[in-house]
Amino acid sequence: MADSKPVLYSYWRSSCSWRVRIALALKKVEYEYKAVHLVKDGGEQHKEGYKTINPMGQVPAFEFDGKNFTQSMAIMELLEEYYQNCCKILPSDPFERAKVREICEVINSGTQPIQNLSVMKKHSSDQAERNEWSRFWIEKGLRGVEAKLEKHSGKYCVGDTITMADCCLIPQVYNANRFAVSMEHFHNINRIVACLEKHEAFIAAHPDSQPDAQ
């Protein structure tokens, strides 16, 4: 076990930080929360101090056993490997694990990076165009997720146990709501989200429950 408490560098509304917060809460890992304000003064993530932790200038970063880790998928996989005995977030069967990672990646690489703040800002200076951009990519991504859920979901995204895929789904749906994506046709997503929202780990990890929430 690590000597000191791990540290999560997070921003309350960052969906990638949120995924890791859910995984940490599911596994009941105690950690120190360090807020990195993504908007104030042009963004604390771009300051030199934080750049030594993550040169990409993004959250989350996870300080663990004296080492820094970045990228939410890499951090969740690390948590799963390190805290093997507390609440598995990947199934034991390799095919099922692949199904979980597929859904994660439809969100993690296929949706979130394109709709995020920095990309939206680079795309256009016009707010209406930015919103249309993000809405378009989120809707496309969630259609992909819904198609996979139609095949593989149980009570949760893959089967009846909470996995990394559920950790990725909840923040993406929050973004969908922020950008007024019509959710009416996403029956499986809506069903699973309604279920996850009641779970204590998901309540604890919600942006509004974070110390830097506004």
Place this chain on the structure above:
Amino acid sequence: MADSKPVLYSYWRSSCSWRVRIALALKKVEYEYKAVHLVKDGGEQHKEGYKTINPMGQVPAFEFDGKNFTQSMAIMELLEEYYQNCCKILPSDPFERAKVREICEVINSGTQPIQNLSVMKKHSSDQAERNEWSRFWIEKGLRGVEAKLEKHSGKYCVGDTITMADCCLIPQVYNANRFAVSMEHFHNINRIVACLEKHEAFIAAHPDSQPDAQ
């Protein structure tokens, strides 16, 4: 073992297909190559036949043991878990594994999805603007990769053994060259790429070696 030969749905120039081709070549897995032309007639990936294999309309897809898998990271992780004894592409230490997945994700989620064809096309109808867009995101991503390599690389991206990170690096550098990204400051990337390019698995997986190469 699977009864029949696995099938890879691929496009010669698709960087995500290319990653999987490298992993398959490293592990010496025999497979059937099915070309999906991403450009001809508006893109074969959008046709109904392919949409049943991958509703997202993207390559690669991997047919294995009667099941379809998508998302290059999920497929590479599956290959690593299934073909455990042939050429590991993840280190055994969890911290080192996290370092590999970090580099993968800087490319897989932080770079490639933003610079890819469909996003570039949605951003602008002007070719010069499209090129500037892709160049900008590739350069940003490779700066992130270079910073990580500065810390963790050996002969390859993480240590002296080829990993998934190397499978992701090569196609991204190919894209960088396509978009005339200046590579002169990426000393570690250049060094590692020069080394990988001579490796037989990387030669076999190169776009120009594929049956649908143009």
